[in-house]
Amino acid sequence: MALALRCARLMDVEAGEVLTDRTVLVEGERIRAVLPGAAPVPEGVEVIDLGEATLSPGLIDLHTHLVGIAACGDPVQEIKQSAARQAFESINHARDTLLAGFTTVRDVGAFRAFVDTALRDAINSGIVIGPRMAVAGAYVTVSTGGGMITGLAHDIELPREFRFGSVRGVDDVRERVRQILHGGADLIKLIGTGAVMAAGTVPGAPELTEAQIRAAVEEAALYGAYVAVHAHGSEGIRMAARAGVRSIEHGCYLDDEGIELMLEHGTYLSADLWWSDWLAEHADAAGFDAESQAKNDHATEAQRQAFTKAVRAGVRIGFGTDAGGFPHGMQARQLTTLCTYGMTPAQALRTATLTSAECMGWEDRVGSITPGKYADLIAVPGTSGDLSAFTDVRFVMKGGQVVKNDLTARG
Incomplete structure (x- = not known):
């Protein structure tokens, strides 16, 4: 199953930066691509809009x-x-x-x-x-x-x-x-x-x-x-x-x-x-x-x-x-x-x-939002500068499966 996660902010932990307006394509268990938010989503892909939340690696x-x-x-x-x-x-x-x-x-x-x-x-x-x-x-x-x-x-x-x-x-x-x-x-x-x-x-x-x-x-x-x-x-x-x-x-x-x-x-x-x-x-x-x-x-x-x-x-x-x-x-x-x-x-x-x-020894599979790694992703409300937001995780995906979603409707 293919999914697309749209988010206002995305944590690039490799660069130590916050990227704005991004879409993460997920195919099966893995991250397929990270795209600008305005990029078209492939036909037939279900979209989950995370609104103003910040997306982070699990x-x-x-x-x-x-x-x-x-x-x-x-x-x-x-x-x-x-x-x-x-x-x-x-x-x-x-x-x-x-x-x-x-x-x-x-x-x-x-x-x-x-x-x-x-x-x-x-x-x-x-x-x-x-x-x-x-x-x-x-x-x-x-x-x-x-x-x-x-x-x-x-x-x-x-x-x-x-x-x-x-x-x-x-x-x-x-x-x-x-x-x-x-x-x-x-x-x-x-x-x-x-x-x-x-x-x-x-x-x-x-x-x-x-x-x-x-x-x-x-x-x-x-x-x-x-x-x-x-x-x-x-x-x-x-x-x-x-x-x-x-x-x-x-x-x-x-x-x-x-x-x-x-x-x-x-x-x-x-x-x-x-x-x-x-x-x-x-x-x-x-x-x-x-x-x-x-x-x-x-x-x-x-x-x-x-x-x-x-x-x-x-x-x-x-x-x-x-x-x-x-x-x-x-x-x-x-x-x-x-x-x-x-x-x-x-x-x-x-x-x-x-x-x-x-x-x-698992950096090839988890730890960042990188194509090819497992789609282990979480979202927290607000901006990423306040790490206390991570005590209020609203969205959890593990291996491409949504196990918690208190943020959005799916479309």
Whole structure:
């Protein structure tokens, strides 16, 4: 089916410009052409007039957790649900994410292994609606680390699906990476340091060695996959960058040496700056304990200062929010936060589109309004200069299919 989308403004994220009065021709799943608004539409093509709205590429979130209990500070709740229950709940999370304008996500792990692969496959086969997903399958983590459900009594042993990615030595890491990729994952997610929200762990402390991280990178590369690393602490960040990971997640205590290493190796930074604003208001109600809140308070200011330095230095910045720590569908609120800490609006929008697509290795298919790419398009009211408009997405198209239209009549 062929469609034509007419819009008053179009975001050219490659050039960092706003183009006025454009028509985007869509054929099947793909963008066929971008034309001046006055250009004639081929006969038989259905026209959707978006009026005064601004058309943008669909947004991309590099750090989501669509599987699991959202906005819950007690990880023990994870073992009070069955895998089936989590799978069904993830359907709502996926739908909310897509309808909020995020047409592509990288889902970077769940406590229960491989539910994310099932969700991805259900979306791809049309069983449920949701964004395009690249998934991690399971965390690769030390046995008591940030990728485990911690805080349990020492004599309680979790089922294997909750400790599938638990590792000891280098050989363990290689085997687990193979198992996770054989199980259907698209990428590998390592927990390189302690976590803010994992009881007993220390965010700044390394939990995997550089040799283990390098082994994961090498093994993943054999399968054409890459590695993303959860790393708060400066030493963990430096080890991960030297080992050749694709992206650093969080990066709270990133220092000057870490920035230099990231620049040298082309490492992306995915920093969840906005989540702390949500936590400041909702942490108690969501059940986050005093330890987690104290660690978050300490990490937040450090992360924001580090982010500003990374932007100024020219580090590649992707858009990752940690959605799931807060309710799904709220991710676009981070766009204005990026501007508060050093980005221009054009930079922030490019980060949430083309740069994130590049991080995923998907720049040939998503991230800009370019002929040949998937017709993953969203529209927001008003002008594009105010990024808060992206919290009010009125139109969503994924792969040429309109999944939300609160703007116009079709003609």
